[in-house]
Amino acid sequence: MIDQDHGRFRSIIKGRIKKELQKYVSHGEMLVRKGKDKVAIQMPSIDIPRFRFSSGETIGQGPGDVGEELGPAQAGEKAQEHELSLPELAALLGEELALPAIEPRGKKTIQSHADRYTSVAHQGPASLRHLRRTFRETLRRQSAQGESPIFIPIKKDMRYRSWKTETLYENAAVIIYIMDVSGSMGDAQKEIVRTEAFWIDTWLRSQYKGLETRYIVHDADAREVDEETFFRTKESGGTLISSAYKLCEKIIHDHYSPNEWNIYPFHFSDGDNWSRDDTKISIEILEKSILPQVNQFCYGQVDSPHGTGEFHKDLLGHFGDKNTSLSMSRIRDKEDIYQSIKDFLGKGK
Amino acid sequence: MHWSISMHDDVREAQIKIEAYAKKCGLDFFDTIFEMVSTDQMTAFAAFDGFPVRYPHWQFGMRYDQMMKKTEWGAHKIYEMVIQNDPSYAYLLSANSLVDQKMVIAHVYAHVDFFKNNMWFSKTERKMLDKMANHAVKIRAFMDELGQDRVEGFIDHVLALESLIDPALPFVEKKHVLDDVAKKVPVKLKVPHGYMDDFMNPPEYMHEQAERIQQEEERAKSLLKTPQSDERDILLFLMQYAPLEAWQKEVIDIIRNESYYFLPQRQTKIMNEGWASYWHASMMTGGILGDSEIIDFADRHAGAMRLDPGNLNPYKIGLELFRDIEERWNMGKHGVKYHACENMLEKSIWNTNDNAGRKKIFEVRTTCNDASFIDQYMTEEFVEKLQLYMYRDKKIVSKDFSNIKDVLLRQLTNCGEPVLYVRDANFKNRHELLLWHSFENTALDKAWAEKTMASLSVLWQRGVHVETQQDGSRMLWSYRDGVFSEEKIVL
DSSP: OHHHHHHHHHHHHHHHHTTHHHHHHGGGGGEEEEEETTEEEEEEOOOOOOOOOOOOOOEEEEEETTBOOSSSSSSSSEEEEEEEEEHHHHHHHHHTTTOOOOOOOOOEEEEEEEEEEEEEOOOOGGGOOHHHHHHHHHHHHHHHTTSSSSOOOGGGGOOEEEEEEEEEEEEEEEEEEEEEETTOOOOOHHHHHHHHHHHHHHHHHHOOSSSSEEEEEESEEEEEEEEHHHHHHOOOOOOOOEEEEEEHHHHHHHHHTTTTTTEEEEEEEEEESHHHHHHHHHHHHHHIIIIITOEEEEEEOOOOTTTOHHHHHHHHHHSOOOOEEEEEEEOOSSSHHHHHHHHTEEEOO | OOOOTTTHHHHHHHHHHHHHHHTTTTTOOOOEEEEOOHHHHHHHHHHHHTTTTTOOOOOHHHHHHHHHHHHHTTSOOOOOOOOSSSSSEEETTTTTTHHHHHHHHHHHHHHHHHHHGGGTTTTSSSOHHHHHHHHHHHHHHHHHHHHHHHHHHHHHHHHHHOSSSSSTTSSSSOOOOOOGGGOOOOOOOOOOOGHHHHSSSOOOHHHHHHHHHHHHHHHHHHHHSSSSOOBSSSSHHHHHHHHHOHHHOOOOOOHHHHHHHHHHHHHHHHHOOOHHHHHHHHHHHISSSOGGGGHHHHHHHHHOOOOOOOOOHHHHHHHHHHHHHHHHHHHHHHHHHHOOOHHHHHHHTTOOOOOHHHHHHHHHHOOOHHHHHHHHHHOOHHHHHEEEEEEETEEEOOOHHHHHHHHHHHHHHHOOOOEEEEEEETTTTTEEEEEEOOOOOBBOHHHHHHHHHHHHHHHHOOOOOEEEEEHHHHHHHETTTTEEEEEOOOO
């Protein structure tokens, strides 16, 4: 009974979140990560209204003198916190942004076998005795024989839990995040990248089992780092985008055969590249080596006051906006994140 | 004596012992059936106010969600849960220790005694378990027929008004209803012989007379204001006069019924918990517990009596006030003579050895509700002893007795909710509804009022208004066609 009411309540909450999703997407701080696969969302309480007094004096109890402040553990908190699992959140995102389900490339790649105890057998170890089924057999047999209602199972009645082997098909995917950490990328830009990365992760994780993530930071030089370093690193100095693309190419070559993996590189930069020559090299690597191997290459340009924003124009000039393997998006501020996610994930690739 | 099969032998043994002991103490209760439940089940029952079945509604799910979270954090444990019914049902947490079970069982018997004997419960439905189940069946049937969203949405609006009932109504013999006025009939002249009837009472004349009576009645009705006097049972008024469908009236009836059922519990929270705590403490230390269990009990009892800054613990304040009354009546520290005494030393050692304390607290449990309990028995010494204070915006502003008593009484009057009446159902001659807020010191919260009025206007299907006071001026709040507005009432 309560499960139904709880389900109704949860769907009301989800409806509210969906309605306000754009706000939650743009303001990553409104979501708090809870453990590995949950987020907590703050939202106004959905209590049923009633006539009530505006707050005034109230009576309390305990030690304390006039003028003393009471602790923060006060009643009357307005916001409620609701937990949502990442798959639930991804489903909301998918519905609201009308994201198409991803068509994985190629054949179903990774296969695994799992044993599940869903079957019943006549033989087995005593520890797997299925008492209910055993007694049901006894009941059946003895009632058929018209025997007394004292049920004594015999060997023939015994039932045991048993397993079936199921083959699981999985589509493996990898996200390679690339970020420009040169001096011109500020904290505000990084915050945008972090928020985007969260939503991209959430969506792709709902589409693929066993998603891997790799992180590359670059200025004039590129290196692979872990997630934490990725969002924290701040370098000064210049930018050579080709360095990052070379590393990306190498990682794909060494670890992720396109036949087995769905590959998603995401590159975030303020669009500043040091030299036209390097831009030329970058485009070449992208065209010759990266684009043919990946599902989609996403370039997100996070506008910063220090950057020239040239790279977006260069890419657009070379590839046009019809290239199916390349998605580009300009993110001027937090409010653009919503649209940008739609740009990146809207192709269903 | 009752127990469920799931009850462990040692708990059953304790229950038998405690039941006998409680009777010896003078407690008088309905048969009480104990059920052993898991924490999850307890939480589910708690979300339903203890009942196993309620009508389907998301608010129960929300309460369950909130309680589950608190339980997960370990900040919250529901120890006891009683359904006020004849027979009464109580749940015991199967994971609890035997000491806990004993404490809860004793506590429960005192609750049931209170339910059976307190006069504010005297008109309360005794077979509510069945009624609740019937309500659920009815509303489920409406949902099957009309769709869950539609019915649940309507329930939302009714719940916004659920506390707008008349607490005095159950105690009034018969409600004056408009339609009760005897109908006038045309008067016939007495006829000596049947055949003369047509001559002495010509049909044309009779017809004319009947028509005139009808016209007069209609005129009287149109002049009559609805309601004739301010009506506090707003849900009843809506059932009678709002242009609603039959199923909608039935939904209001169900929620109104449940609201009346829960009202005495809301009116006696402090007394009820105080009385139950008084008796569990008294019984536990009076022979129910073994020596080895006393420490555990003291710990658990202290937990229930815990003080949260800024919150009033009804268990604590109720228990202490019952004890205070018992002591004062044992020692004769009450009455004109005691209060007239101005010698503080004499007063402090005052003891007439009346030993009338027990008798007095039984009398109090029969006659009082929280408001009269505090009003009649809370003394200045008591306020000081219990360290009560008045606070505003998280800051203690006063420890003065009369201030504290005033605010506390205001908090308890009408369960701390504003009192509103229907004043006019044809306001401004537009069939709009005017409610009147009986203002006493505290203003209404405008934002909440607006949302509540939105629900009211859905039920009334026309504009609705509330007359209230704010910052010293009389205000008229209006909600019409989805728009809220306010204006000062100038006389």
